[in-house]
Amino acid sequence: MNTTTQADMDAVEPLGFEDAIEAFEPVMGFEVHVELNTATKMFSSAPNAFGDEPNTNVNEVDLGMPGTLPAVNGKAVESAIKLGLALNCSIAEHCRFARKQYFYPDTPKNWQTSQYDEPIAFDGYLDVELDDGEIFRVEIERAHMEEDAGKLTHAGTSGRIQGADYSLVDYNRAGVPLIEIVTKPITGAGRRAPEIARAYVSAVRDIVKGLDISDARMERGNVRCDANVSLMRPGAEAFGTRSETKNVNSLRAVEHAVTYEIRRHAGILSAGGSIVQETRHWKEDTRTTSSGRPKSDADDYRYFPEPDLVPIVTTPEWVEALRAELPEPPAQRRRRLREAWGYSEAEFRDVIAAGLLDEIEQTVAQGASPAVARKWWMGEISRLANARGVDPAALGVAPATIVELNRLIEGGTINDKIARQVLEHHVDGEGSPEDIVKSRGLEVVSDDGALTAAVEKAMAENPDVVEKVKGGKLKAIGALIGPVMKETRGQADAGKVKEIVLQTLGMNP
Amino acid sequence: MALTTDALIRLTAAEMAAKLRTGEITSVELTQAHLDRIAAVDDTIHAFLHVAADEALETAASVDALRAAGGAEAESLHPLAGVPIAIKDLIVTKGQPTTAGSKMLKGWMSPYDATVVEKVRAARMPILGKTNLDEFAMGSSTEHSAYGPTRNPWDITRIPGGSGGGSAAAVAAFEAPLALGTDTGGSIRQPGAVTGTVGTKPTYGGVSRYGAIAMASSLDQIGPVARTVEDAALLHEVIAGYDKKDSTSLSETEYPEGKIPTFSSAASTKTAAGLRIGVIKQLQGEGYQSGVLARFHEALDQLRQAGAEIVEVDCPSFDYALGAYYLIMPSEASSNLARYDGVRYGTRVVPEEGPLTIERVMGATRAAGFGEEVKRRIILGTYALSAGYYDAYYGSAQKIRTLIQQDFDAAFEQADVLISPTSPTVAFPLWEKLDDPLAMYLNDIATIPANLAGIPGISVPGGLSEGLPVGIQFLAPAKEDARVYHAAGALEQLLNDTYDAPLWAQIPALEEVTR
Amino acid sequence: MSEISRADVEHLATLAHIAMTDAELEKMTSELGVIVDSVKRVQEAAGEDVPPTSHPLPLTNVFREDTVGHVFTAEEALASAPDSQDSRFKVPAILSEGDDAVPSGAPQEEGER
Ligand SMILES: [Mg+2]
Ligand SMILES: [Zn+2]
Secondary structure: OOOOOHHHHHHOOOOOHHHHHHHOEEEEEEEEEEEOOOOEOOOOOOEOOOOOOOOOOOOOOOOOOOOOOOOEEHHHHHHHHHHHHHOOOEEOOEEOOEEEEOOOOOOOOOEEEEOOOOOOEEEEEEEEEOOOOOEEEEEEEEEEEEEOOOEEEEEOOOOOOOOOOEEEEEOOOOOOEEEEEEEOOEOOOHHHHHHHHHHHHHHHHHHHHHOOOOOOOHHHOOEEEEEEEEEEOOOOOOOOOOEEEEEEOOHHHHHHHHHHHHHHHHHHHHOOOOOOOEEEEEEOOOOEEEEEEEOOOOOOOOOEEOOOOOOEEOOHHHHHHHHHOOOOOHHHHHHHHHHHHOOOHHHHHHHHHHOOHHHHHHHHHOOOOHHHHHHHHHHHHHHHHHHHOOOHHHOOOOHHHHHHHHHHHHOOOOOHHHHHHHHHHHHOOOOOHHHHHHHHOOOOEOOHHHHHHHHHHHHHHOHHHHHHHHOOOHHHHHHHHHHHHHHOOOOEOHHHHHHHHHHHOOOOO | OOOOHHHHHOOOHHHHHHHHHHOOOOHHHHHHHHHHHHHHHHHHHOOEEEEOHHHHHHHHHHHHHHHHHOHHHHHOOOOOOOOOEEEEOOEOOEOOOOOOOOHHHOOOOEOOOOHHHHHHHHOOOOEEEEEOOOHHHOOOOOOOOOOOOOOEOOEOOEOOOOOOHHHHHHHHOOOOOEEEEEOOOOOOHHHHHHHOOEEEEOOOOOEOOOOEOOOOOOOOOEEEEEOOHHHHHHHHHHHEOOOOOOOOOOOOOOOOHHHOOHHHHHHOOOOOOOOEEEEEOOOOOOOOOHHHHHHHHHHHHHHHHOOOEEEEEOOHHHHHHHHHHHHHHHHHHHHHHHHOOOOOOOOOOOOOOOOOEHHHHHHHHHHHHOOHHHHHHHHHHHHHHOOOOOHHHHHHHHHHHHHHHHHHHHHHHHOOEEEEEOOOOOOOEOOOOOOOHHHHHHHHOOOHHHHHHOOOEEEEEEEEEOOEEEEEEEEOOOOOHHHHHHHHHHHHHHHHHHHOOOHHHHOOOHHHOOO | OOOOOHHHHHHHHHHOOOOOOHHHHHHHHHHHHHHHHHHOOHHHHOOOOOOOOOOOOOOOOOEEOOOOOOOOOHHHHHOOOOOEEOOEEEEEEOOOOOOOOOOOOHHHHHHHO
């Protein structure tokens, strides 16, 4: 009999990541819960809404009152089929709901209506793009429909479940439609395991957002990840014992939790210990996990087919009609756009990170070149947004405005510097770029008299520059542009300045 | 000439409705007569857990006012408007307590009406109150009620059947002309049999289950309780129909609305000529009292003489029906009753000693809130569904269900309706079987197959044995509820002709009975 | 003799969240044994080829429109609660952890919004 306890195991120092990866091959698995953005709950017509007053989005069904019966939200089923298709899954021709039974105060009927032996989608895959552009294929075991639980608030000194005096239950979230996506064991990730973990969850988030079936806000729990990790010695036949870290709910946390669990397992295994199969809790502050509930025979969920709901039969016509509604997969769209725009990988990654893909796509669609669109969105707009502490996309600049601004530059009405000022005035609500240029009198000075006077003044004040130009160093003209701009309050056209200098010196422009 | 209270309550519901329509009687008069009867006899019978006199009279007065005003509104009143009704306390009602016969729900007021209650209210039938039952409908004698047993009006030392003993006894004792029951394994039909009343278990899905407190979801069905076949059919017509809140209810395409009004016309056909009636070989003989079998064979003879064709049908898998039922029912019940945990509604019991945790509160609440039979079934169901046993028990039982359906399919190739005794015995003395669960379970041996297969069944009086009623059961294919009304209506007529009066005319005058 | 032991019944009572005394466990063990012995014949009747029937009638694809219906006020929701506080149902300390869809930790702060 093994006499090591969980406490003993938790006392073992985790191994360094590199050492861990040197000695072991990590195997990962993920269960991602996606909350759907339907108007109503999975099995009741109460609103599916976030952030409302406690227990105001419930009716007798959500409270599991005596005599109540569930009724399936058809839109949630269609969302599940769409997600299954987007995950390259087979869609079940016949599937049904089952009751997963366990007592818990946030679960009104003391069972969760879920799917067990017949999920709606199964056997799929997701190609996940890593930072360097490499594609890693994650195999999907299944995606099934179920309902969310209510929310507990633990009262007492700690605010945690341990040591709380009592808990309060808000059932607003009870019954919110969920799709749980379960991967097959992910092998061959090696040292890229944490990166793959983050990229996978990120890809799932992008897909559900692209399908518009979820708000996909991880900070609100719309997308929640349970990460399973186990280690095996290279060449071993069987997987090691796994731990399941629950509710790792940000992309960064997913990466860190996988890293930590690999290190923790490696530490224990290297010290000759064994891993206990258990759930673990992610602790954001220390970036570690702590021991939760061991798996035991108490995990007897007594699943059986939900007798109050009838099976779902999908016809090929129905599935194909839904497939026709699918948007282009996010990864494919990105590949297509990057190639079409000719951005470097680094440039494109920055655009994604800034969340400006849609804006740039629309700006290009309205006639700006990809380079111009990127210059504005990633440059001045981002700078302005940053200064004002908002997202660039939320600054209120329409793609058409960028196109208009660019037209003014190309037509010689304003120069780049003025254009930036115009943009700022636009953001401040002064109207369209053209209106701002007119009302503020910002047109480039093209009146030769005024400009020539300014150029002559600059030449007189900078005789050394004039000598250089005369000596054939045409680039030296640049040194005159600054003073001319100063004189004309920035409204001079640089090309014109150059022309006048050469004319004055009797040189060929 | 005005009718006496006693004469009023002994009318059939159809007669009451007719007299209300002609203005011969008022609904207030009729309702008050039943409330008086309840006041007079219910201390003895204990059919009611709650009497809603004020509400019933208010509804009655509204019907009378509409009738008096005449015009379109009076014209559009439901045919049964003003006829009072009692409701099994397993069916939730706004404004009246619903207990399911359990301490667990003592004092609980439902915030919503069951769909059948909405329909009863829409028909403006005064609701007299809520009737007694075995706790959460688990039992065949109403002795498992947390609020004390109901007594059989034919002999108050005997059980009224169960779980719907309250509804059956209320109707038999003339406390209500009509009542609603629920039938999971015979809880409408078996009480009907032992109290000499008529009870129907509709086709599964024919009546919405929304608001019927669930015992076993795939078996439960709400149905009518009455003194005549026609009355049962009329009430069935009130409550039938698709309900979007019950996903297992039959939609208009599955079960055309047009079929529902045929129940009462089928009931009034009253002829057995040409009916092919199948006698189920497995539902007679051993285990059935000789007096019950004697009445059953007399009924067969009468039907044959009246022109019915009697054939024997073989349903071999029925031998496994009781076993399958006592696995499926507790399995589903163990799940359905998990919600009673002292968190959201109902009773909460805090353990007297030890640490205060929700787990211990749930354990204490369920220990104190549930009676013995309920706990027995929860534990049995938990066992049948638990890891490693599912295939052997729940899985096997679901396969038996398939075999039983196949047996029925084959039998209905040979016959329009099937016939059997409803219950193997007449009403037995109170407390006789209470400590022997298996003996109690045998009461449902003949009624259970219909629930497993989802088909309609009816129990109709078939005479007396030892001075106690014997019930005859007819079964029909799914969605052919009209056929059970046709067959039962025919047999009822034959027996009325034989005895020269309805059977229930022989119910002892309860006022003279003392405990 | 039945294969159900007292320890089995104790485990079942734990799963079912019903507190039982020793005497109740004893009685339940013997009763359960008798009942299970009487029903277990079902295993012999149906072969591999017989499909199970979970629903008495073969309905499929019953769906609800995704439109909001009636909702309780917090007062209505809590009307029959044994205990409540701040528009929430109040329960004594929870020892065990929830399962699956239950984020016991993470979005807890939402409750304060
Ligand atoms: Mg899971
Ligand atoms: Zn889940």
